[in-house]
Amino acid sequence: MSSHNQRLHVAVGVIRDGDGRILITQRAKHAHQGGLWEFPGGKLEPGEPVRQALARELAEELGIEVQTAAPLIKIKHDYGDRHVLLDVWNVTGFAGQARGCEGQAMRWIKVEQLQDFSFPAANLPIIAAAQLPHYYAILEGRSATEAWDNCRRILATGIKLLQFRVKSLPHADLQSVLDQVSQLCLQQQVSLLVNADLPVHTANAQGLHLSSRALLASHERPNGYRWVAASCHNLDELRHAETLGLDFAVLAPVQATASHPDAAPLGWQALTELLDQINLPVFALGGLGPRDLDRALAAGAQGVAGISAFLAAD
Numbered sequence: 504m505s506s507h508n509q510r511l512h513v514a515v516g517v518i519r520d521g522d523g524r525i526l527i528t529q530r531a532k533h534a535h536q537g538g539l540w541e542f543p544g545g546k547l548e549p550g551e552p553v554r555q556a557l558a559r560e561l562a563e564e565l566g567i568e569v570q571t572a573a574p575l576i577k578i579k580h581d582y583g584d585r586h587v588l589l590d591v592w593n594v595t596g597f598a599g600q601a602r603g604c605e606g607q608a609m610r611w612i613k614v615e616q617l618q619d620f621s622f623p624a625a626n627l628p629i630i631a632a633a634q635l636p637h638y639y640a641i642l643e644g645r646s647a648t649e650a651w652d653n654c655r656r657i658l659a660t661g662i663k664l665l666q667f668r669v670k671s672l673p674h675a676d677l678q679s680v681l682d683q684v685s686q687l688c689l690q691q692q693v694s695l696l697v698n699a700d701l702p703v704h705t706a707n708a709q710g711l712h713l714s715s716r717a718l719l720a721s722h723e724r725p726n727g728y729r730w731v732a733a734s735c736h737n738l739d740e741l742r743h744a745e746t747l748g749l750d751f752a753v754l755a756p757v758q759a760t761a762s763h764p765d766a767a768p769l770g771w772q773a774l775t776e777l778l779d780q781i782n783l784p785v786f787a788l789g790g791l792g793p794r795d796l797d798r799a800l801a802a803g804a805q806g807v808a809g810i811s812a813f814l815a816a817d
């Protein structure tokens with residue numbers, strides 16, 4: 504194996520301050536991917552655990568001590584001259600004041616500003632992962648009243664990412680319920696994705712959610728949406744979502760669910776193995792709720808998606 508084929512394992516931190524701002528630093532001009540902005544971090548030493556490498560690199564580069572960190576996403580990327588595995592962690596607690604210990608430029612920026620900076624090519628899914636929350640709620644309802652009631656209950660839990668998928672609603676009611684839901688989402692700064700199978704106008708939504716059938720029928724990313732996501736059940740579908748340049752996927756069913764009793768659950772092990780093979784933020788769905796977040800993160804997921812799990816009691 505030539506040295507270029509050996510994958511360089513890199514520990515990377517998406518560091519957040521108390522206001523949710525993110526720290527980015529600029530790579531030295533002469534370095535690989537020089538001059539571009541990056542999330543601080545660096546190469547693992549031989550035999551070094553990744554969590555330890557993360558702490559060491561952030562101490563060396565920024566003079567901070569990592570206190571709270573959780574896995575965010577893993578990216579494998581071939582630059583041609585170098586093959587990297589970026590092992591990216593969310594760092595939400597640290598001691599000390601970050602400074603550029605190696606003379607590098609640094610900025611604390613809002614998550615929305617990540618688009619305004621040039622990062623290495625491998626960073627695209629990291630930026631999506633950094634901007635997405637850990638929970639994705641799916642709105643269902645058999646009547647306009649029930650859908651609206653469910654929407655209010657879901658948003659009351661603090662959900663910031665919502666899919667409008669009220670497939671059992673009479674078509675005559677769909678548009679007015681969607682208009683009402685999108686109004687409330689706008690007010691509460693919730694990102695709303697509309698399921699692409701629904702016969703509605705999506706002008707007031709930030710995103711489109713493709714069913715796995717719609718995903719496989721698509722040859723390019725739909726235009727004009729801040730977020731485009733898809734439902735997946737296997738590696739082929741996940742790969743297709745990645746190839747189209749979608750922002751994230753939902754993978755189901757991870758556990759057995761009452762709503763889909765015939766579908767064989769993947770289980771945590773298969774979930775981990777599937778997520779290891781793609782560079783895309785993925786929410787785990789199926790028999791899961793907020794209590795499963797740590798397990799989902801450990802498996803390499805962005806977080807947890809659910810329907811009934813996010814309906815808080817009134």
Ligand SMILES: Nc1nc2c([nH]c(=O)n2[C@H]2C[C@H](O)[C@@H](COP(=O)(O)OP(=O)(O)OP(=O)(O)O)O2)c(=O)[nH]1
Pocket residue numbers: 513514515534535536540541542543544545546560585587589623624625626
């Ligand atoms: N830290 C970091 N590295 C990234 C990002 N995106 C990306 O493609 N990389 C690549 C660039 C490099 O090829 C590799 C990091 O290796 P590096 O050589 O900078 O690591 P290091 O900090 O240990 O550097 P050094 O001590 O050897 O100077 O990962 C990112 O967001 N952060």
Ligand SMILES: [Mg+2]
Pocket residue numbers: 543544545546564
């Ligand atoms: Mg570095």
